[in-house]
Amino acid sequence: MTGAELWTTAVVFGPLLASLVALGGRAWTLRAGLALGSATALAGSFGLWVEVTREGPVRHLLGGWGAPLGIELWADGFSVVMLAVTAVVGAAVSLYSTSYFGDLSQLDAEKSPAGRAARYFAPLWLLLWSALNGIYLSADLFNLYVTLEILGLAAAALVTLAVTPKATVAGMRYLIVSLVGSMLFLLGVALLYTEVGTLSLEELAAADLSGSMAAGSLALMTVGMAAKTALFPLHGWLPPAHAGAPAPASALLSAVVVKGSFFILVRLWFAVYGGGSDGGLLLMGGLGAAAILWGSVLALRQRSLKRVIAYSTVAQLGYLFIMFPLLAPEGLSLAGSGEGSAGWSNDAWTGGILLALSHALAKAAMFMAAGNMTYAVAKDALRDISGVAHRLPMSFLAFGLGGLSLAGLPPSAGFVGKWLLLREALAARGWFWVAVITAGGLLTIAYVLMVLRHALDREASSGEFRPVPKRMEWAALLLALAAATLGVRATETFQILLQGGVQPWS
Amino acid sequence: MELTPLLEWNALPLAIVLSSFVPGVAIMFLREEQARLRNTLNMAGAVAKVALVGLMLQGVAGGASYEWALEVLPGLSLTLRGDALALLFVTLSAVLWLVTTLYAIAYLEGSQNRRRFFAFFSLCVTATTGIAMAGDLFTFVFFYEALTWATYPLVVHKGTPEAIRAGRAYLFYTLGAGAILVVGAVWFQVEAGTVQFAPGGVVDAAAVAAAPVVWAFIFAFLLIGMGVKSALFPIHGWLPTAMVAPAPVSALLHAVAVVKAGAFGVTRLLHSLFGIEVAWEMGAAAVVAAIAAFTIVYASVRALAQNDLKKVLAFSTVSQLSYIALGVALLDPLAHAGGLVHLVHQGIMKITLFFCAGLIAQTLGVKKISQMGGVARRMPLTMAAFTVGALGMIGLPPVAGFLSKWYLGLGALGAGQPWVIGVLLASSLLNAAYFLPILKTAYFDDPDPSWATGERVPRTRWEADWRMVVPALTTAAFSLAAGLLAASSWSPLGWALFIIERGVL
16 A cells, blocks of 8 residues: 555545444544544645655555546645645544533433534534545545535534524525535536546546536536535525534534535636636636625624624635636736736635635634633623633634634734735736735724624623633634644645646646 | 954844743733733843843844744745844834833733733734844734734723724724735735845836836835834824823833834835835835925924823824934935934833823823923922933933934935925924923922822832832933933944944845
8 A cells, every 4th residue: 555545545534434433322432433533634634745745646546446437536735735724623623522512421311402412423523524535535526426415414414413493494404505506516517427428537627628518517516516615695504504503513614614615616617627717717706705795794793703703704715716716827817907927826826725724724713712602601692702801811812813814914824825815916917806805804803803802891791601621722722823823834835735736637 | 343243143033033922922821810920921031132132233243144034935934134224123122121011010010911911012022023123025014914913902901992992993093004015015026026125125216117106006005004103194093092001002012112113114115125216216205204294293283282191292202203204215324324213212212201101190190281280399200201201302412312303404404305404493392392391390380289189109218119210210311321322333323323334224
C-alpha cells in the first residue's frame, strides 16, 4: 500500500468504521468512536498534505479496480485543504460534544430526548464526516452523488436531535431542500451521461461540453448545489436549521457541511466545465454579492444569538461566490475594465479558498462559543446573554477572535484571504467587487460587535448560571486561534492550493 | 557616534514586539484578583522592552541594522525592521509605556475589569511597536488594523452609555478609514508591484505621470487611512469624544501611541512609499501640508471654547499632531527634522499634561477648568509638571516644543513656504490663549469650593499617589531635558538629525 492509498483510505473509512463503533451505544463506544474518527481524519489529511505537496495530485484505485467498474479516490491541493480543515474542525467539535451532551454514562435514560441526542450525535456525525471526506476525494459524478446523499440525510438528522418543535420543522425543511437538491444533481448527471457517456470527472474535463444539453445539465446541478450551499436566494432554510440544531451540530453544519456542496460547485464549474460561461460566472458573483449584503443586514436584525451567527453564514458564503468571476482569465472583462491575470487567477483562487477555510474555523469557533453562552444561561436571546463575558471570558475571546476573522481584520486568515481577493479585484479594475468586499467586512464588524456589546454589558443577567465545562471553552478557543494562526502563516496552504489548481485535469 | 554594536541579532525586533504581547496574552488567562502577578508581569514586560530597545538604539547608532521576517504568503511577509526612523517611535512608545504602566496600576487600583484593561493595553503597545518597525506596507496595515480593534475595549472600559457611544464613534471613524486603507494598500501593491518601504520611496515618477488619476486615488485612500488616526481635519472627530476613556488610555494611546501611529503612517506614506519629490510633483504633498496647516489652526480655535480639561488637551493634540504631518510634507530636510522630532516632543509633553489631568481628576474630582482655582497650592508638583508641558506646547524655550517649531520654521523658509511661519505663530498665540488662563486659574485664583471643602483622597506625604506623581514628573523632566540637552546626539533632536543625515527617511 502506498502512502497515498493509506491516507485516502484512512480519511474515508476511518470515520465510517468509527461510526459503527459509536453505534455500540455505551458511553465508552461513543468516546472511542469520536477518538478513532478524529485520529484517522487528522492523520490521513496530514499525510495527504505532505504527499500532495511533494508529489502533486494523487490517485487511489480502490481494490485495484479502475474505471468504469471500480471506485477511484483522487486528491489534489483543493481536496487536501478541505479534508484538513474538516479534520481540525471535526476533531475540536468531537471533543466539545463529549461534554456538551452531558454525562454520557447516563445513556440508559434512552427514552429522554437528551439521552437520544447524546446517543445518536456521534454515529451520525461520524457517518457525515466519512461522506464529506468522500466528496472531497471523489473522481466521478456517481461517487459524488452517493456521498452527497449520505451527507444530506445525516445532516438533516443532526438538526432534529434538538427535539424542539421548531428544530423538527427546520430539520424537515432542510431534508426536503437537500433531497430536491440531490435530485436536481442526479438529473444533471443523467443528462450529462447521455450526452458524453462518461461519469469520470477527468474524462468529462477533456470532453466537449459546449452543447446545450451539457449546459442544461450544468444549470440543473448548479441549482441543486446552490440550494444545498444556501446561496442567495436559496438560503431560506439555513438560519432556522443552523440556529435550531444543538450547538455542536450547528458548528458542523455552518462550518463544514455547506462547504461540501460548495466544493462540488467549484469542481463542476472550473475543473469540468472549464469556467462555464462569462454570463454564468457573473451571475454567481452577483448572487454572492447579494448574499453578502442581504445576509449581513438580516444578521443585524436578529434578536437571538444563534440566528445572528446563522445569517452571518449566509453572508460569508457569498464571498466564496465572488471568487467565481474573479477567477476567470483576464479578470473577466465583464467583471472589470482592467487587465487582471493572464491565466486562472492565483490570487482569486487562493484568496477565495482561504476565505472558505477561515470561515470554517471561525464559524465553528463562534457557534461553539455561542453554545457555551447559551449553555450557561439556558436561553438564546441576545438580551439573555448580557454580562456573560465576565463569567466566560475564554468563550468571549473565542467569539471575538472568530469575529475578527470573519470581518477580515488581522491577525486572521480572513484578512489574508481578503487581501488576495481584493488584489485580483483591483488588478481587474472590478470596482463593484472591491466595494462589496469592503462593505461586507464593515457590516460583519457591526453584527459581531452587536453580540459582543450584549455579552459585555455590566448588568449581568439575573437568571441562573450553569458552569460550563472547561473542555468546551478550550475547543472553541483553539479553533479561533487556528484561524488567527492561518493569518500569519498561509504559505503552505497557498502552495498546496496550486497543486492541481483551478483546473487539475487540464 | 563611534560605537560597536553590543548585540547583532536579527530577531531583536521580534523580541521587542513580543515583550508586550506575551504579558498581554498571559494576563488574559489570569484571574481578576491576581493583581500582584498581573502587575509583575506588566512591569517585567515594560522593563524588558525598554532594555531591548536600548540595545537596539546602541546597535543602530553603531551602524547595525536588524531585520526579521515571517512569510505569510509568497511575496507577502510580516517584516520587522529596526532602523533609525523606526527607533524614534519605538523608543518613545517603550519608555512611555513603562511610565504609564506604573501610573495605570495606581490609577485603576480597586476598579473593575483590570484584567481586560491591562491585557488590551499591552496588545495596543504591541501593535504600536509593530507599526513602528514595520518594514513594508503589508506589515504596517497588519498592525495598524490590529491597533484599531485592540483599542476599542479600552475606550469603552467604563461601560457607561457615554463610553459606549464614544466607542461607536471611534470604530465608525477608524474602521471605516481602515477599510479604505486596506483597499489603498492592496491597490498600491497592484500598481507599484511592491509593498516595501524604502528611503526615498518606491514609486516611479514616470509611472505616476502616466496614470495620474490612479495614483491620486491610491494616495488619497492611504492618506484617509493614516489621517484618521493622525486626526487630520475633517476626520478628527473621534479623538475628543474618545476622552471618556480612563486617564492612562488618554495619556498613552490618545496622546502618543494611536495618534502617533497615524502621524508615523503619514511620514511613511510621503517618504517611504511615494518619496517626497514624487509626492510634491503630483501635488499630493502640498495637499497634505495645506490640510495639516488648516487642522493646526482650526483645532486650536476649537480648544479655546472647551471647559473640560481633557477636551482642551484633546483638541490641542489634534492641532499638534498636524505639526508632524506639516513638517514631513514640506520639501526641506530641516522641516523633516522638525516634524520627526515633534513626534517625540509632542509625545512627552502631552503625556505629561494628561498625567496631570488624571491626577487632578482622581485626587480632587476636578475635571473642568473653571473649577481649577487654587489647584497649584494643593498639588504643587502636579501643577509644576503641567506648567512645563503647557509652556512646551506654546513653544517657549527651553522646553522641547520650542525646538520643533524652530526647525519647522527654518525648514519652511528653506522650502520656500514662508506662510508656514504665519501658521506657526498663529498657533503659538492660540496655544498661549488657552493654556495661560488655565495656569492663571490654578496658580492665582482662590481654591474652588467644589474640591476645597471635600477632598476625595486624604492627604499623604505626597500630594497624591506617588505612583502617579512620579510618572508625571518624569515625563516633565524629559520635556525639559529634550530641550536643554538638544545638542547631544542622543537627544530626540540629535536622533532626528541623524535620521536625516543617514538618509533613512
